[in-house]
Amino acid sequence: xxxxxxxxxxxxxxxxxxxxxxxxxxxxxxxxxxxxxxxxxxxxxxxxxxxxxxxxxxxxxxxxxxxxxxxxxxxxxxxxxxxxxxxxxxxxxxxxxxxxxxxxxxxxxxxxxxxxxxxxxxxxxxxxxxxxxxxxxxxxxxxxxxxxxxxxxxxxxxxxxxxxxxxxxxxxxxxxxxxxxxxxxxxxxxxxxxxxxxxxxxxxxxxxxxxxxxxxxxxxxxxxxxxxxxxxxxxxxxxxxxxxxxxxx
Amino acid sequence: xxxxxxxxxxxxxxxxxxxxxxxxxxxxxxxxxxxxxxxxxxxxxxxxxxxxxxxxxxxxxxxxxxxxxxxxxxxxxxxxxxxxxxxxxxxxxxxxxxxxxxxxxxxxxxxxxxxxxxxxxxxxxxxxxxxxxxxxxxxxxxxxxxxxxxxxxxxxxxxxxxxxxxxxxxxxxxxxxxxxxxxxxxxxxxxxxxxxxxxxxxxxxxxxxxxxxxxxxxxxxxxxxxxxxxxxxxxxxxxxxxxxxxxxx
Amino acid sequence: xxxxxxxxxxxxxxxxxxxxxxxxxxxxxxxxxxxxxxxxxxxxxxxxxxxxxxxxxxxxxxxxxxxxxxxxxxxxxxxxxxxxxxxxxxxxxxxxxxxxxxxxxxxxxxxxxxxxxxxxxxxxxxxxxxxxxxxxxxxxxxxxxxxxxxxxxxxxxxxxxxxxxxxxxxxxxxxxxxxxxxxxxxxxxxxxxxxxxxxxxxxxxxxxxxxxxxxxxxxxxxxxxxxxxxxxxxxxxxxxxxxxxxxxx
Amino acid sequence: xxxxxxxxxxxxxxxxxxxxxxxxxxxxxxxxxxxxxxxxxxxxxxxxxxxxxxxxxxxxxxxxxxxxxxxxxxxxxxxxxxxxxxxxxxxxxxxxxxxxxxxxxxxxxxxxxxxxxxxxxxxxxxxxxxxxxxxxxxxxxxxxxxxxxxxxxxxxxxxxxxxxxxxxxxxxxxxxxxxxxxxxxxxxxxxxxxxxxxxxxxxxxxxxxxxxxxxxxxxxxxxxxxxxxxxxxxxxxxxxxxxxxxxxx
Numbered sequence: 001x002x003x004x005x006x007x008x009x010x011x012x013x014x015x016x017x018x019x020x021x022x023x024x025x026x027x028x029x030x031x032x033x034x035x036x037x038x039x040x041x042x043x044x045x046x047x048x049x050x051x052x053x054x055x056x057x058x059x060x061x062x063x064x065x066x067x068x069x070x071x072x073x074x075x076x077x078x079x080x081x082x083x084x085x086x087x088x089x090x091x092x093x094x095x096x097x098x099x100x101x102x103x104x105x106x107x108x109x110x111x112x113x114x115x116x117x118x119x120x121x122x123x124x125x126x127x128x129x130x131x132x133x134x135x136x137x138x139x140x141x142x143x144x145x146x147x148x149x150x151x152x153x154x155x156x157x158x159x160x161x162x163x164x165x166x167x168x169x170x171x172x173x174x175x176x177x178x179x180x181x182x183x184x185x186x187x188x189x190x191x192x193x194x195x196x197x198x199x200x201x202x203x204x205x206x207x208x209x210x211x212x213x214x215x216x217x218x219x220x221x222x223x224x225x226x227x228x229x230x231x232x233x234x235x236x237x238x239x240x241x242x243x244x245x246x247x248x249x
Numbered sequence: 250x251x252x253x254x255x256x257x258x259x260x261x262x263x264x265x266x267x268x269x270x271x272x273x274x275x276x277x278x279x280x281x282x283x284x285x286x287x288x289x290x291x292x293x294x295x296x297x298x299x300x301x302x303x304x305x306x307x308x309x310x311x312x313x314x315x316x317x318x319x320x321x322x323x324x325x326x327x328x329x330x331x332x333x334x335x336x337x338x339x340x341x342x343x344x345x346x347x348x349x350x351x352x353x354x355x356x357x358x359x360x361x362x363x364x365x366x367x368x369x370x371x372x373x374x375x376x377x378x379x380x381x382x383x384x385x386x387x388x389x390x391x392x393x394x395x396x397x398x399x400x401x402x403x404x405x406x407x408x409x410x411x412x413x414x415x416x417x418x419x420x421x422x423x424x425x426x427x428x429x430x431x432x433x434x435x436x437x438x439x440x441x442x443x444x445x446x447x448x449x450x451x452x453x454x455x456x457x458x459x460x461x462x463x464x465x466x467x468x469x470x471x472x473x474x475x476x477x478x479x480x481x482x483x484x485x486x487x488x489x490x491x492x493x494x495x496x497x498x
Numbered sequence: 499x500x501x502x503x504x505x506x507x508x509x510x511x512x513x514x515x516x517x518x519x520x521x522x523x524x525x526x527x528x529x530x531x532x533x534x535x536x537x538x539x540x541x542x543x544x545x546x547x548x549x550x551x552x553x554x555x556x557x558x559x560x561x562x563x564x565x566x567x568x569x570x571x572x573x574x575x576x577x578x579x580x581x582x583x584x585x586x587x588x589x590x591x592x593x594x595x596x597x598x599x600x601x602x603x604x605x606x607x608x609x610x611x612x613x614x615x616x617x618x619x620x621x622x623x624x625x626x627x628x629x630x631x632x633x634x635x636x637x638x639x640x641x642x643x644x645x646x647x648x649x650x651x652x653x654x655x656x657x658x659x660x661x662x663x664x665x666x667x668x669x670x671x672x673x674x675x676x677x678x679x680x681x682x683x684x685x686x687x688x689x690x691x692x693x694x695x696x697x698x699x700x701x702x703x704x705x706x707x708x709x710x711x712x713x714x715x716x717x718x719x720x721x722x723x724x725x726x727x728x729x730x731x732x733x734x735x736x737x738x739x740x741x742x743x744x745x746x747x
Numbered sequence: 748x749x750x751x752x753x754x755x756x757x758x759x760x761x762x763x764x765x766x767x768x769x770x771x772x773x774x775x776x777x778x779x780x781x782x783x784x785x786x787x788x789x790x791x792x793x794x795x796x797x798x799x800x801x802x803x804x805x806x807x808x809x810x811x812x813x814x815x816x817x818x819x820x821x822x823x824x825x826x827x828x829x830x831x832x833x834x835x836x837x838x839x840x841x842x843x844x845x846x847x848x849x850x851x852x853x854x855x856x857x858x859x860x861x862x863x864x865x866x867x868x869x870x871x872x873x874x875x876x877x878x879x880x881x882x883x884x885x886x887x888x889x890x891x892x893x894x895x896x897x898x899x900x901x902x903x904x905x906x907x908x909x910x911x912x913x914x915x916x917x918x919x920x921x922x923x924x925x926x927x928x929x930x931x932x933x934x935x936x937x938x939x940x941x942x943x944x945x946x947x948x949x950x951x952x953x954x955x956x957x958x959x960x961x962x963x964x965x966x967x968x969x970x971x972x973x974x975x976x977x978x979x980x981x982x983x984x985x986x987x988x989x990x991x992x993x994x995x996x
Contacts, residue, residue, distance in 0.1 A: 046902040046972035067964060124899055126979050133988050151427060151456035152373055155295040167429050167455075178898060180914050206914075207898035217316060225295035232375050238487065238985065241382050400676060400705035401622055404544040416678050416704075466565060474544035481624050487736065490631050649925060649954035650871055653793040665927050665953075715814060723793035730873050736985065739880050 015095040018058065019073045027053035027060035028073040030216055034121075035062060037220075039069035041227070043123035049208065050122045052109040053216050057082050059113060063100040077102050081113065104182035108210055111190050116160065117212035119219035124208040127230035132175050132205040134237055144196075145173040145203060147229055149245040155225030157218075159198030170244055171229065172196065175203040201226055264344040267307065268322045276302035276309035277322040279465055283370075284311060286469075288318035290476070292372035298457065299371045301358040302465050306331050308362060312349040326351050330362065353431035357459055360439050365409065366461035368468035373457040376479035381424050381454040383486055393445075394422045394452060396478055398494040404474030406467075408447030419493055420478070421445065424452040450475055513593040516556065517571045525551035525558035526571040528714055532619075533560060535718075537567035539725070541621035547706065548620045550607040551714050555580050557611060561598040575600050579611060602680035606708055609688050614658065615710035617717035622706040625728035630673050630703040632735055642694075643671045643701060645727055647743040653723030655716075657696030668742055669727070670694065673701040699724055762842040765805065766820045774800035774807035775820040777963055781868075782809060784967075786816035788974070790870035796955065797869045799856040800963050804829050806860060810847040824849050828860060851929035855957055858937050863907065864959035866966035871955040874977035879922050879952040881984055891943075892920045892950060894976055896992040902972030904965075906945030917991055918976070919943065922950040948973055 019028035031051050038044045038051070049068060052061045059079040062071055078095035091110070093102065103109070105122050112120040135143045147153065148170040158165050165171055174192040179185050185204060192202045200222055201211040211226060213219030233243050268277035280300050287293045287300070298317060301310045308328040311320055327344035340359070342351065352358070354371050361369040384392045396402065397419040407414050414420055423441040428434050434453060441451045449471055450460040460475060462468030482492050517526035529549050536542045536549070547566060550559045557577040560569055576593035589608075591600065601607070603620050610618040633641045645651065646668040656663050663669055672690040677683050683702060690700045698720055699709040709724060711717030731741050766775035778798050785791045785798070796815060799808045806826040809818055825842035838857070840849065850856070852869050859867040882890045894900065895917040905912050912918055921939040926932050932951060939949045947969055948958040958973060960966030980990050 042975075045975050046899065046968045046970075048899060048902065048972070048975075067968060124975070126975065126982065129897070129979060130982060130986070133983065134986065137988065149427075149455050150378065151453070152295065152297060155297065167427055178896075178914055204898070206896050221295040221316060223295075225297070228291075228294050228297075228373070228375065232378060234982070234986075235375065235379055235483070236382065239379070239383065239483075241386065398676075398704050399627065400702070401544065401546060404546065416676055470544040470565060472544075474546070477540075477543050477546075477622070477624065481627060484624065484628060484732070485631065488628070488632065488732075490635065647925075647953050648876065649951070650793065650795060653795065665925055719793040719814060721793075723795070726789075726792050726795075726871070726873065730876060733873065733877060733981070734880065737877070737881065737981075739884065 014097075015078060016074065018078045018095050019060070019076045021073075027055050027058075027216075028076045031060055031062050031076055032071040032073060034216065034220060035068040035071050038121070038123060041125075041224075043125050043223075043227070044068040045124065048124035050103045050105045050109075051119070052103070052105070052113075053119045054081060054113050054117065058094075059109070061103050061106060061109065063097065064103045064105075065101055075100055079106070081110075105210075107183050107186040108189055111186060111193065112210065112212035115193060115212070116214070117219070118214050119216040120210060120212040121219050121223045122208060122210050123223065123227070125227050125230065127227055127234055128203055128209040129206060130234045131230045132203050132207075134234070135175060136205060141177060141205075144175055145171075145230075145233075145243075147171050147233055147243040150229060150232065152225050152228050152232075155228075156222055157198075157200055162198065172199070173201050173203050173209075173226070174199060175205055177205050178207040263346075264327060265323065267327045267344050268309070268325045270322075276304050276307075276465075277325045280309055280311050280325055281320040281322060283465065283469060284317040284320050287370070287372060288316075290374075290473075292374050292472075292476070293317040294373065297373035299352045299354045299358075300368070301352070301354070301362075302368045303330060303362050303366065307343075308358070310352050310355060310358065312346065313352045313354075314350055324349055328355070330359075354459075356432050356435040357438055360435060360442065361459065361461035364442060364461070365463070366468070367463050368465040369459060369461040370468050370472045371457060371459050372472065372476070374476050374479065376476055376483055377452055377458040378455060379483045380479045381452050381456075383483070384424060385454060390426060390454075393424055394420075394479075394482070396420050396482055396492045399478060399481065401474050401477050401481075404477075405471055406447075406449055411447065421448070422450050422452050422458075422475070423448060424454055426454050427456045512595075513576060514572065516576045516593050517558070517574045519571075525553050525556075525714075526574045529558055529560050529574055530569040530571060532714065532718060533566040533569050536619070536621060539623075539722075541623050541721075541725070542566040543622065546622035548601045548603045548607075549617070550601070550603070550611075551617045552579060552611050552615065556592075557607070559601050559604060559607065561595065562601045562603075563599055573598055577604070579608075603708075605681050605684040606687055609684060609691065610708065610710035613691060613710070614712070615717070616712050617714040618708060618710040619717050619721045620706060620708050621721065621725070623725050623728065625725055625732055626701055626707040627704060628732045629728045630701050630705075632732070633673060634703060639675060639703075642673055643669075643728075643731070643741075645669050645731055645741045648727060648730065650723050650726050650730075653726075654720055655696075655698055660696065670697070671699050671701050671707075671724070672697060673703055675703050676705045761844075762825060763821065765825045765842050766807070766823045768820075774802050774805075774963075775823045778807055778809050778823055779818040779820060781963065781967060782815040782818050785868070785870060788872075788971075790872050790970075790974070791815040792871065795871035797850045797852045797856075798866070799850070799852070799860075800866045801828060801860050801864065805841075806856070808850050808853060808856065810844065811850045811852075812848055822847055826853070828857075852957075854930050854933040855936055858933060858940065859957065859959035862940060862959070863961070864966070865961050866963040867957060867959040868966050868970045869955060869957050870970065870974070872974050872977065874974055874981055875950055875956040876953060877981045878977045879950050879954075881981070882922060883952060888924060888952075891922055892918075892977075892980070894918050894980055894990045897976060897979065899972050899975050899979075902975075903969055904945075904947055909945065919946070920948050920950050920956075920973070921946060922952055924952050925954040 047065050050062050059081045061077040063075050075097050080094045082090045109120045131145050153165050153171045156165050174196045176188040176192050203209050211223040213222050296314050299311050308330045310326040312324050324346050329343045331339045358369045380394050402414050402420045405414050423445045425437040425441050452458050460472040462471050532549050545563050548560050557579045559575040561573050573595050578592045580588045607618045629643050651663050651669045654663050672694045674686040674690050701707050709721040711720050794812050797809050806828045808824040810822050822844050827841045829837045856867045878892050900912050900918045903912050921943045923935040923939050950956050958970040960969050
């Protein structure tokens with residue numbers, strides 16, 4: 001993971017053309033639209049959470065510490081991300097809106113892009129936080145979230161190029177411990193990615209979740225499916241219903 | 250049930266005129282509008298669920314695997330469905346948007362249309378899933394969902410041409426077991442329709458619900474009434490309140 | 499209570515001018531707007547609930563059995579309601595949209611207007627239904643809903659011309675038993691109004707609530723305050739917190 | 748705290764220009780926009796709650812007793828608030844919409860402005876009310892709300908000019924007892940501000956919360972973060988999960 005130093009890499013030319021487009025699918029338009037949706041879903045309340053999209057050699061990132069439902073295209077950061085793999089020095093901010101800070105999640109987003117993601121979403125969903133707390137009490141800090149035999153599991157991929165999970169499969173989402181500073185999560189996030197090479201998401205205890213996907217649409221719908229499963233799991237737990245079915249139907 | 254093979258039946262002429270209309274009540278306009286509502290109700294999160302409308306000899310179906318709140322009229326599939334009953338070979342896709350897949354629910358929708366429905370809705374509502382789990386624990390896999398003495402029951406028909414259920418009636422919704430592949434639900438769905446000839450809905454364990462109605466408005470409002478009852482039933486169960494009243498007032 | 503027979507009283511002239519106005523506060527415009535809000539609050543799901551406004555000699559009523567979030571001004575019924583009190587025969591529909599049915603709640607709305615209300619709202623709110631169930635289990639069928647020492651109580655009037663309830667007051671809302679037919683609630687609703695002459699609302703067991711107010715704005719905000727209190731009461735009950743504080747602070 | 752007597756201080760000139768601006772960030776435009784959001788969040792249901800913004804020598808205040816989602820710029824009150832500190836007599840209403848009442852929260856808002864706030868928000872959030880009830884039962888009336896080791900805590904400042912709280916910090920929000928009249932809360936609010944000089948919020952038992960911030964954006968996002976924490980805390984309590992972690996990770 002390269003250490004991004006935005007304050008040293010800003011260009012005199014701020015490359016405003018990179019965030020100006022009439023195409024609603026352009027990342028500079030799509031990130032604000034997604035963040036408005038995520039706000040209404042309760043995922044990015046109070047400036048929490050973030051979203052990043054990769055398009056070719058550019059990574060577009062929502063700013064930090066702002067009201068996520070009010071982001072405008074000209075507030076989007078752009079990071080160069082050359083492919084095939086360039087030396088780490090090639091990763092630098094090529095657009096940095098004045099008076100805004102880049103997201104502290106940036107190194108975590110990059111870890112997802114290094115695995116081939118096209119979009120990475122970070123939420124503070126309360127359902128995600130609740131399942132990390134319930135798992136901790138049941139299984140201790142080594143546990144991961146597991147659920148099976150729920151149709152919505154089919155909304156989550158089995159792994160890169162392996163199709164989607166089936167109804168009878170057990171979905172497993174690793175949980176890492178939170179740290180004082182968000183960027184310090186990077187090492188354990190990457191370790192979880194190595195231990196769970198097929199996962200498209202990592203939960204962060206008492207914090208939220210990182211979800212990624214091959215495209216923005218896939219990242220968003222996978223994030224919705226996971227949140228659905230977390231909400232259902234909390235409800236099931238309240239009614240003493242187990243998350244994993246041992247017999248197969 | 251005819252086996253629909255869309256990839257073999259697509260016409261060179263894609264019949265785009267079938268999904269072009271200024272009438273907001275036209276199925277190609279109404280399905281996207283309904284799906285937007287269902288998304289905001291949490292029924293079709295993460296590409297889940299689906300909707301289909303029959304108008305005369307045509308069945309209009311939302312595509313599979315897409316963000317349901319973003320469907321556009323030109324993404325709607327059209328299936329020919331001649332009446333009076335033609336040989337099964339008459340059922341074929343006469344419009345198939347490129348790069349999209351038809352809904353895996355199609356055979357299940359057709360089972361409802363074969364019973365005279367004008368619209369069929371499939372949701373992954375968490376309340377529907379929760380009642381299937383609670384019923385399974387109480388009554389085992391043979392059980393159906395039952396509730397009585399709640400005003401909203403009057404929003405559900407007593408059966409085709411029989412008027413609406415009354416307040417003191419017991420609403421019964423059959424529950425079928427989920428399968429690995431959605432199309433494999435067809436047989437048990439049709440069996441449930443035979444056992445419960447007056448039902449306008451079938452719950453699918455750990456999956457969701459199929460609801461149909463004589464018109465799109467009736468399918469939608471009946472689906473809302475059922476979801477209201479499932480949500481109330483989960484809340485009642487959390488407070489140890491029984492779903493069925495034995496005495497009549 | 500006069501027995502309204504709309505099928506006998508419809509005029510040849512349908513008085514469309516009574517529901518045509520550019521004023522957003524006109525009842526024919528305000529009822530659709532209120533119903534859209536009530537739908538998004540979950541109060542009138544699946545055609546449930548209703549709303550009526552009195553303006554001078556006219557009572558405007560939402561139709562029955564329709565999607566409440568889609569009502570249009572020309573779908574509003576108008577009933578003549580002369581003042582000062584005319585013989586009951588003076589109460590008749592002077593506008594009746596074809597192909598729509600008047601609300602079964604009409605006699606209940608009239609009971610509120612006879613007490614001087616300017617607007618009456620009927621909802622199927624699940625929180626209202628839940629408190630009627632919880633009260634029944636605790637106190638039997640004779641009980642009423644009571645809560646004290648919650649700030650939102652100050653949103654409910656102490657009685658006609660008596661100002662608002664105070665924080666330390668105990669709000670009491672009578673509960674009547676549901677009947678098979680909505681119009682048959684009228685007698686017990688009027689009886690509850692006599693026993694609780696200061697109430698602006700009556701709960702209906704396993705059904706919902708009727709709330710009225712001097713103006714549409716008051717009826718709506720009082721209905722919101724009550725729903726807030728019912729929701730809070732259900733939540734309090736789930737945490738074994740009592741609804742009424744016996745000591746005064 | 749000066750005693751504001753609006754009825755004695757209204758000017759013949761109503762200073763309408765103070766609430767007329769094309770700038771969406773102008774307080775007279777921003778307060779209605781914020782109140783619409785707060786309504787949809789359930790914070791100001793049934794005329795409850797309020798919002799006030801200070802800009803230079805003027806304080807803009809939402810009216811009392813109105814539907815908060817419908818406020819218009821010309822319904823905003825303006826109070827002169829000269830700086831540096833003038834004699835109390837300098838605080839007077841310089842704009843008072845006819846037929847509207849100033850907010851009973853005004854003295855409480857002023858207490859926040861006297862501490863340097865740029866915006867103060869008052870909500871009746873049910874989550875805020877619930878935590879005051881749960882704290883009272885656990886710790887009695889002397890208790891304050893405490894939570895630690897949740898990422899969203901980082902959305903709350905450590906104190907004026909001290910940066911934000913950390914993940915491992917324990918957030919403490921004082922709770923004051925409610926009074927019959929809102930203005931009578933002022934003394935205990937100011938006392939709580941003295942005892943908790945770093946707090947940006949005070950809970951009111953069985954009533955709601957006052958949250959302030961250096962700017963409208965900060966007050967709003969801090970209010971969202973607190974509400975997120977209260978909602979999570981209620982959910983945690985329902986699952987017997989403690990709010991404060993004693994060990995540090």
